[in-house]
Amino acid sequence: MDCMRIQSTLSHRKNWKYDVFVSFRGETRNNFTDHLYAALRRHGIVAFRDDxxxxxxxxxxxxxxxxxxxxxxxxxxxxxxxxxxxxxxxELAKIADCIQVPGHRVLPVFCDVSPSEVRKQSGNYEEAFVEHEERFKGDTEMMEQVQRWRGALTQVANLSGWDLKDKSQSAEIEKIVKAVTNRLSLKPSSSVSNDIVGIHSPVQELEKLLVLDSEDDVRVMM
Incomplete structure (x- = not known):
């Protein structure tokens, strides 16, 4: 990798306006989500919050x-x-679009619902979609959106994340924050996809060489 490519990669990382965006329903605002935001702040992580x-x-x-x-x-x-x-x-449909965009990382958290219920849209999720389909019946454009939402739910719920059932929320929040911190600091972590054969060793070596002491630092690989 040449000098210009390294500089381009580092410049891309500095262009993020926020470290984290959290999509959530209001029912978690005053409990899990609020605690998550607080933990992110304690670690110096800049999170967008829609109040x-x-x-x-x-x-x-x-x-x-x-x-x-x-x-x-x-x-x-x-x-x-x-x-x-x-x-x-x-929000979710937009987030799903970002999965394939270089640099983004999507992390699902299952607060009081199972991953299977989200993926398959069963239980409360099935009831919600029955209401959406009834509401938008006859509106071709919105019915297409409903199908897009279904696909986004399945896509995001299939990603590696955290199921909070029967677990300590505070302990799981610390794990989430650690995963985010690793991602932002380019530390070697399990964030590298296991589907990419042979990529772990080169990526980890590169990450070790790209630890920056300040925003103006530029590392050159020969």
Missing amino acids: TKLKKGGLISEELLEAIEASQVLIVVFSMNYASSTWCLQ
């Missing part, structure tokens, strides 16, 4: 879409009524 009340209908704001694009790590907190909010589902 407005999430709406059941309407279009997601451009500010939120831009915040998702501008955040390196995207955390989705799935809860019992997450899928009942079209606002949350619009």
Whole structure:
């Protein structure tokens, strides 16, 4: 890898406006999500936080879409009524689009719902989609959106994440923060996909060489 390519990679990392974006339903605002934000702050992690009340209908704001694009790590907190909010589902669809964008990392957290229920849209998620389909019946464009939301749920729920059932939330939050910290600092971690054969050793060697002491540092590999 030449000097210009290294500089380009480092410049890309510095362009993030936020370290983390958290998508969540209001029901987790005053418990798990609030504790997660507090833990992120304690570790110096800059997280975008939308403190407005999430709406059941309407279009997601451009500010939120831009915040998702501008955040390196995207955390989705799935809860019992997450899928009942079209606002949350619009966020999720945007987050799913970012999975294939270089630099983004999507982390699902299953707060009071099982990963299987989210992936298969069963239980409360099935009930939510029955309501969405009834509401948008006859609107071809919105019915296409509903199918997109279903696909996004399956896609994100299939990613490696955290199932909080019967576990200490504080302990799991520390694990989440550690994963985020590793991602932001380019420390070697399990974030490298196991699907890419032979990539772990070269990536880890590169990460060791790219530890920066300040924002102006540039490392050159010969």
